Amino acid sequence: MEQVLCQTKGLYRDFPRKGGPASTATHYCPGCGHGVIHKLIGEALADLGLQDRAVIISPVGCAVFAYYYFDTGHVQCAHGRAPAVSTGISRAQDDAVVISYQGDGDLASIGMAETLHAANRGEKIAVFFVNNTVYGMTGGQMAPTTLIGERTSTSPHGRDPQECGYPVHMCELINTLHAPVFVERVSVSDIAHIRVARKAIRKALEIQRDKKGYSFVEILSPCPTNLKMSATENAAFVNEQMEKEFPLGNFRDRSEDATPIARAQSVYAKEELDRIFDLRAENTAVPSVDGVAGGNAVRLKIAGFGGQGVLSFGLIVARAGVAAGRHVSWYPSYGPEQRGGTSNCAVILADRRIGSPVIEQIDVLVAFNRPSLERFIGDVREGGLVLVDESVGAFEAPAHVRMVFAPAQRMAREAGSPKALNTAMLGVLAACGDLGLSDAALDGGLLESFGARPKLLDVNRTILTLGKEWGTRHLA
Ligand SMILES: Cc1ncc(C[n+]2csc(CCOP(=O)(O)OP(=O)(O)O)c2C)c(N)n1
Ligand code: SF4
Incomplete structure (x- = not known):
């Protein structure tokens, strides 16, 4: 009781x-x-x-x-x-x-x-x-x-009046x-x-x-x-x-x-x-869906807990898109909590100008934890890709999506860099082919993100390759 x-x-x-x-x-x-x-x-x-x-x-x-x-x-x-x-x-x-x-x-x-x-x-x-x-x-x-x-x-040295x-x-x-x-x-x-x-x-x-x-x-x-x-x-x-x-x-x-x-x-x-403000129903603008009509666009949503590298995953993809000469938007969203918050970001890669960075329909969902998966899977379009870390556990994929469970956390841990689980996941995504980005473009994204820290760049290049190899082996 x-x-x-x-x-x-x-x-x-x-x-x-x-x-x-x-x-x-x-x-x-x-x-x-x-x-x-x-x-x-x-x-x-x-x-x-x-x-x-x-x-x-x-x-x-x-x-x-x-x-x-x-x-x-x-x-x-x-x-x-x-x-x-x-x-x-x-x-x-x-x-x-x-x-x-x-x-x-x-x-x-x-x-x-x-x-x-x-x-x-x-x-x-x-x-x-x-x-x-x-x-x-x-x-x-x-x-x-x-x-x-x-x-x-x-x-950092104290407030100086x-x-x-x-x-x-x-x-x-x-x-x-x-x-x-x-x-x-x-x-x-x-x-x-x-x-x-x-x-x-x-x-x-x-x-x-x-x-x-x-x-x-x-x-x-x-x-x-x-x-x-x-x-x-x-x-x-x-x-x-x-x-x-x-x-x-x-x-x-x-x-x-x-x-x-x-x-x-x-x-x-x-x-x-x-x-005074002339508020009439007929004056209300109809919002556009996400500003990308056609344009060979790929709309990604990446979501997880703060600290899982969600925002930097999106940034690497966006930078890779820039390296490939595509139009790109990167739109982060995170909670105001100082601890235990969730975060997500939306990335659009397109061949024409992007009207709005807001995504309503998702082509590729990358979910690092279960709450993120449950929150966003309903927005994935017919035939879209859902990539999750295997740690989310058993989950019945809806019939209209392709779902991949990848051991990203495990790969990154075994490679000695648990924090690079996001790069391992990016490698798997690269193997899926949905981004339409070349290896050179992806490397351009890594270079832009880690170029100032050569050791980190090397680690991430290695882990990206591991993820790609895993994807090529398991998703053929
Ligand atoms: C227009 C605008 N500028 C800046 C921010 C970023 N911002 C969010 S909270 C905050 C300061 C909050 O501090 P305080 O009012 O002292 O509240 P506390 O978090 O300490 O309770 C700032 C600058 C924002 N959200 N909107
Ligand atoms: S203790 Fe935490 S919740 Fe409270 S004001 Fe500071 S950061 Fe915000």
């Missing part, structure tokens, strides 16, 4: 991401502050009875998947554009409790101007600003809030404006700090419940992955170093005196917006 001892209010019970199986694990790294902040916001929304009114604007950043977790309304928006989207929703839906959830890159870098103007207009939104001093999702680049001397991937200026203090900046109702800086480094953060988050949401205007809560938050610290070290970093630069405390609370905001509705009515 299943027994749930404690269920966080306001969040879904489990988080089946990307159509995958239900899981109670989030995509956040261990020790990350985002999960704690989600819990505090979710609980506050549920306790205040605001879930049905709440619309969370998810940012671009590690919290991009907020919609998998909060049991509320959601809108996902472009990097830094949350204040504009929040403004639109708040003004169009007077009763909405609008939450703009943003990281330091999102809010204080690309979104700085919008942030200040939304605050200055006193929009009826709650902003939760997660300050972890780095761009988390993209690999720990310097952010506006990076501390002086702090090492990041783009300030002569070069990069000083850390930006958002609460202090916003506190210079007339309109905001509530401004506070808190931290989620440890239990004592989380208790204070909980109160500030509730207060910000109560102000939204009562339609009293703009509330801003900055939350100092750990990012152990990019700061390359243990969770304990990162908690100490937040308490000792971040707090020194960004003192905690309440900067402003005018909630008692603030009166509810009543916005005029008519200008933002749907019919009026449709008229």
Whole structure:
């Protein structure tokens, strides 16, 4: 019998991401502050009875998947554009409790101007600003809030104020404006700090419940992955170093005196917006399939886990296509997770210009793992080729495709270079003949990718040959 001892209010019970199986694990790294902040916001929304009114604007950043977790309304928006989207929703839906959830890159870098103007207009939104001093999702680049001397991937010798200026203090900046109702800086480094953060988050949401205007809560938050610290070290970093630069405390609370905001509705009515933007069904463009009509095109999809060489496989094929004088597109797609993510890329080789790199029908699918195979096999065209690593296990091929199970991982391991499994697979694909690329062109692709590292070039040439030989022997 299943027994749930404690269920966080306001969040879904489990988080089946990307159509995958239900899981109670989030995509956040261990020790990350985002999960704690989600819990505090979710609980506050549920306790205040605001879930049905709440619309969370998810940012671009590690919290991009907020919609998998909060049991509320959601809108996902472009990097830094949350204040504009929040403004639109708040003004169009007077009763909405609008939450703009943003990281330091999102809010204080690309979104700085919008942030200040939304605050200055006193929009009826709650902003939760997660300050972890780095761009988390993209690999720990310097952010506006990076501390002086702090090492990041783009300030490897430490932030130098002569070069990069000083850390930006958002609460202090916003506190210079007339309109905001509530401004506070808190931290989620440890239990004592989380208790204070909980109160500030509730207060910000109560102000939204009562339609009293703009509330801003900055939350100092750990990012152990990019700061390359243990969770304990990162908690100490937040308490000792971040707090020194960004003192905690309440900067402003005018909630008692603030009166509810009543916005005029008519200008933002749907019919009026449709008229302004001339939105009529007949004006909607019909997208082209993938931009390659004929043109002797080969459309490849390569998919697997991050680290299996999916993107570089595609790049070698694309470069080989360039070496053969073909028109080429290479279109990578990868998840925002810092760990355990999946990735795929689309490559088109064609004899005429390519209109769009997006593939809808696949000629050749290369799948390095089972989830990728299951996800994309339905898009393979009649007679298309599906090439998989044998490690995916038994799989019944649909009648309309040709399916090849290749021991790519095994070949690469036996050749002493387990990481080159992608090149082994490319060798097998070359033997299948579907790419229409000569050996010289493929070698051109390898040369372009590994030319600067002769040892690696040699290893990959050897493994490509092994893959080709295996293919020639087994697929005749
Ligand atoms: C217009 C645009 N520019 C750049 C990017 C790349 N990008 C994605 S997330 C990100 C920074 C995220 O950092 P932050 O807002 O601090 O959030 P965190 O990941 O730390 O939670 C950047 C620059 C993008 N997605 N869109
Ligand atoms: S990279 Fe940093 S901010 Fe992103 S999930 Fe991991 S710990 Fe959190």
